[in-house]
Amino acid sequence: MYKRIIILTYALVFSSLFATACSDNNNETYVEPILSQIEVSKLVTENNKTYVSVDGKPFPFLGAQIRLDALLNCDKMAINEVENYFKKAQELGLNCVQIPISWNMVEPKENKYDYSIVNSILQFVNKYNLKMELLWFSTNMVGDSFSYLIPQYVLQEYNKRFSRNDEGNFWNYYGYQYTMILDDEWVLERETKAITALFNHIRYWDSQNGDKHPIISAQIHNEPDALMRWRIDQKDLKYRDGTPLSKEKAWTMITNALNSVGKAVKNSSYKVVTRVNLIYGDGINPFPEATNARPKDVFDLQGIDFIGVDAYKDNIKHLKNEVMAYASIAGNYALVAENKGSYANTPSLILTSFALGGGYDIYDLATSNFFINNTTEPDQIDHGIYTWDLQEKGFTPLTRSLIKGLAAAYIDIAKVKPENFAAFNINDNQPKEKLEQLICTTGAQITFQTNNASLGFVLDMHNYLLIYSLNDSQFKLENGKFGEIISGRYDVNGTFTKEGTATLENQTLHAKGGVLYKVTYSSQQSLTSNTIENIGNNL
Numbered sequence: 403m404y405k406r407i408i409i410l411t412y413a414l415v416f417s418s419l420f421a422t423a424c425s426d427n428n429n430e431t432y433v434e435p436i437l438s439q440i441e442v443s444k445l446v447t448e449n450n451k452t453y454v455s456v457d458g459k460p461f462p463f464l465g466a467q468i469r470l471d472a473l474l475n476c477d478k479m480a481i482n483e484v485e486n487y488f489k490k491a492q493e494l495g496l497n498c499v500q501i502p503i504s505w506n507m508v509e510p511k512e513n514k515y516d517y518s519i520v521n522s523i524l525q526f527v528n529k530y531n532l533k534m535e536l537l538w539f540s541t542n543m544v545g546d547s548f549s550y551l552i553p554q555y556v557l558q559e560y561n562k563r564f565s566r567n568d569e570g571n572f573w574n575y576y577g578y579q580y581t582m583i584l585d586d587e588w589v590l591e592r593e594t595k596a597i598t599a600l601f602n603h604i605r606y607w608d609s610q611n612g613d614k615h616p617i618i619s620a621q622i623h624n625e626p627d628a629l630m631r632w633r634i635d636q637k638d639l640k641y642r643d644g645t646p647l648s649k650e651k652a653w654t655m656i657t658n659a660l661n662s663v664g665k666a667v668k669n670s671s672y673k674v675v676t677r678v679n680l681i682y683g684d685g686i687n688p689f690p691e692a693t694n695a696r697p698k699d700v701f702d703l704q705g706i707d708f709i710g711v712d713a714y715k716d717n718i719k720h721l722k723n724e725v726m727a728y729a730s731i732a733g734n735y736a737l738v739a740e741n742k743g744s745y746a747n748t749p750s751l752i753l754t755s756f757a758l759g760g761g762y763d764i765y766d767l768a769t770s771n772f773f774i775n776n777t778t779e780p781d782q783i784d785h786g787i788y789t790w791d792l793q794e795k796g797f798t799p800l801t802r803s804l805i806k807g808l809a810a811a812y813i814d815i816a817k818v819k820p821e822n823f824a825a826f827n828i829n830d831n832q833p834k835e836k837l838e839q840l841i842c843t844t845g846a847q848i849t850f851q852t853n854n855a856s857l858g859f860v861l862d863m864h865n866y867l868l869i870y871s872l873n874d875s876q877f878k879l880e881n882g883k884f885g886e887i888i889s890g891r892y893d894v895n896g897t898f899t900k901e902g903t904a905t906l907e908n909q910t911l912h913a914k915g916g917v918l919y920k921v922t923y924s925s926q927q928s929l930t931s932n933t934i935e936n937i938g939n940n941l
Contacts, residue, residue, distance in 0.1 A: 443456045471502045524604070677737065680711055681711075718754050737763065829939050833856070842881075858875050
């Protein structure tokens with residue numbers, strides 16, 4: 403049974419409702435109107451395939467995280483210096499970026515809101531024709547509550563925190579370390595008020611800046627399961643009366659907070675899909691460190707639309723298992739919410755996730771230089787698809803080429819089912835230099851040939867095929883009558899625009915690298931798909 407979303411919605415008469423915020427220029431208090439609610443994004447399930455719809459069109463998440471918090475707090479960048487990261491995201495071909503916005507950033511003092519940084523980020527998103535996932539960094543940051551992320555007036559409430567064996571210790575990445583009682587009534591009241599005000603402001607800002615709807619989703623907290631799985635034992639978490647925090651109580655507290663904050667986003671005037679990123683474990687089975695809890699508990703919350711996994715895997719087969727597990731939850735969008743951008747086989751990993759019905763967010767675009775210089779293992783902390791100074795790595799161009807094809811086919815990438823997504827040359831962790839590979843969708847038989855280690859894909863949309871390869875390759879098409887072949891891409895309105903033509907020679911398309919082809923066809927007979935079996939099958 404699909405997840406039933408039952409969200410309390412407000413019937414607001416907004417002409418009489420207002421919010422208080424700080425001016426960008428002089429920090430003076432002014433009154434900002436709260437506008438009527440719009441719904442920017444939602445989940446759609448068609449033919450047992452779930453995807454995200456943004457402004458009424460399918461939107462496959464293909465992004466990279468920009469660690470705004472680290473760049474500002476640790477690298478001490480000015481906000482204008484951050485703009486180049488958005489330019490680089492656009493150059494890579496991404497359709498979205500993941501940007502941490504902390505509670506402390508927008509409410510530095512109680513009931514005093516400051517959206518100056520948020521406004522700059524929204525301007526960058528619009529300027530570079532991107533969309534943004536807002537990552538709400540607040541009380542549960544991988545199981546901790548940090549002073550860089552949470553307002554001081556909240557952290558100073560001694561009885562709203564657990565005791566821990568390192569309480570108040572300083573970590574130069576995130577500030578002073580604490581653990582809040584996440585679902586304390588007062589803490590939740592303050593947090594939900596802050597995030598509601600933030601999204602109401604985004605709605606108003608958007609109305610004054612072209613109604614481009616830059617924010618498309620909200621991630622609630624960050625890897626929240628870490629608190630229950632590890633932090634309880636590592637930090638010896640206890641209530642102030644000395645009672646240990648049990649894993650059962652911790653999970654209830656974690657999910658209560660996620661649910662309340664997610665509902666606040668949904669009840670704001672700027673409604674988007676909400677999600678949670680969980681740390682890899684045993685697929686969607688109970689967490690190995692806490693068998694009282696499982697990922698689907700989060701998915702079942704009314705305030706959360708879907709759950710993704712922070713996979714941190716460069717093995718195709720292992721990533722395949724994670725994506726398939728999260729996709730097995732009916733109505734879930736199986737997003738790889740974080741995976742290292744420093745993996746040399748990033749193109750193969752991205753193709754794997756999309757071929758199995760998921761999305762993919764690279765972590766990260768370029769790692770904070772402060773992070774790299776303040777660790778004993780810099781090679782382990784540098785996760786960027788670019789270097790810290792935004793230079794390309796050896797595999798960045800190939801990643802860009804794959805992203806180009808996925809972006810060109812975005813409408814069908816979002817909607818096609820895995821049995822009709824044929825992904826070529828991802829049998830192993832690295833593509834083979836020379837390969838001949840036969841894959842069947844439910845309607846077409848395709849033989850792919852490469853002599854240059856190319857990746858490729860074919861989408862079977864029943865009356866047409868979309869074909870793409872990174873380098874010049876050959877696709878022999880069988881089990882159908884094949885007609886007109888054009889090259890092109892889907893435009894922003896979801897219409898396939900023609901850029902050229904091509905022909906088959908002996909049923910073979912000699913595909914140019916970096917070109918998306920659309921081939922009209924009708925199938926001769928139904929076939930047994932082997933698309934999934936051809937992913938990581940040599941591992």
